[in-house]
Amino acid sequence: MKTWLANYPVRPRWLRILGWSVFAFFVATQAIAWKISPPDRDMGHLEKILYVHVPGAWVSFVAFTCVFVASIMYLITRDIKHDLFAASAAEIGTVLTGMTLGLGSIWGRPTWGVWWTWDPRILTYTVLLLIFISYLALRSFVDDEDRRARWSAAVGIIGFLDVPIVYMSVKWWRTLHQMQSTPSTIAREYIIGMDLNAFAFLFIFLYFVIARYRAARVMHAVESRREDAALGVGEAMHV
């Protein structure tokens, strides 16, 4: 156990290198997207918001899928690793979803004239954010580790199943009344800019998750070691 901790640095060299490479890649893709995108005929330079908004949206779905898969894996294997991974992904997913929602609102004001509209995607994102928050809230309310892992896995799975239904329901709801018009023709340059940035966000997400997960594992190992010491169990394996 002691040796495991000694051999498991939270931020090993390769992770630091990964972190800085991801950062450099992100700076580069942002710069490229800014440079290659011509101003849109109707929206001027506003479309530049999409280079952070759209990748943020995609990657928060990736985060949510990670929570779902890790939750199932936890219930199957009962290995706390999966729970710690799900929690890490959920935390970052919450930040990304919140960011995406805020960006959507900022984008909506000049394009649609309102900060908030009952648009299917916005609503789905709002519900996604609420589910993420309730997932994290549940975790903070439960002290027992095993219980927390099982319960949050259940919430993660149910929440994930809910999101497509939310999207369907609000979409029908809107189309049965009136539809929000959105520009659907997008120039090639935008697509390149968005795809590049989607990868940049994905890498950022990966880096964040790995670092968060490693920190969580170390903290978990230390805690269970202290608990064992307090109970006088000795060197039990809790890795």
Add this chain to the structure above:
Amino acid sequence: MGRETRRILAIALKDLTAERRTKANFNGVLFFAVLILLMFGFALGPDADALRDASAGVLWLTVLFGGVLAFNRSYEMELENGALDALLMYPGDRKSIYLGKLIANLAFVLLVEVLLVPMAVVLYNLPVNPRMAPVLLVLLLGTIGFVTLGTFYAAMASRVRAREVLLPLLLFPVLVPLLVAAVQATRAIMTGDVMGDSHAWFKLLVVYDVIFLVASYFAFEYVIEE
């Protein structure tokens, strides 16, 4: 009748009997629901047309707010004197505990609705005629979905410190599609359903009920085990 069915019914009956003996909880929830109905009236009225337009949404929110109070209760009874541990020790499938509690909660909420809906009809001056009959089906389907997830989440929420806050926090976000579908179906039926909109919403409610009934049925074992 299979053994599991008997177990499920026994648990449902046990909960309902306990509820019937005290009645305090049922009366409290019912009174609270009627109160919300009135408060919405004060908030949105007194224009009769505006009230009628909003009535489907108001009725559903009332059901959700009232029902959420009932679910924690169904596990609290078990926790008070360690009854849950005893219940878990009985042989047999733990999924039966879930289904038993689900049936008891369903009966509870449906009974509240039976008394609440006529009240809403009077207060909000709603039309009563045979064309409105599908509303009852909406009510049933919506309540099944609501109680399915309510019973499931309450198994967790009732056992933590801030249970009154945690249950709605967990439950309401996932209920969004159910709320939208139920309210829209009710509205469509109330306005004559000329476009045939209600079919889509019925389908959505059925899909919702089935997905979450299956998911929580299988996930319950992991939630309840100690």
Add this chain to the structure above:
Amino acid sequence: MSNWGYIGMAYGLAYIALAGYALYLRNVCKDAEHLSNEEVR
């Protein structure tokens, strides 16, 4: 507000969110490293 104002707001928000999380993560990692060093010693 001009379009550039909204663009500035959006990028401000996005970068603050990412940088904010990165800073938070740095603290979490430092805490974990600290705990780990304490235990190993």
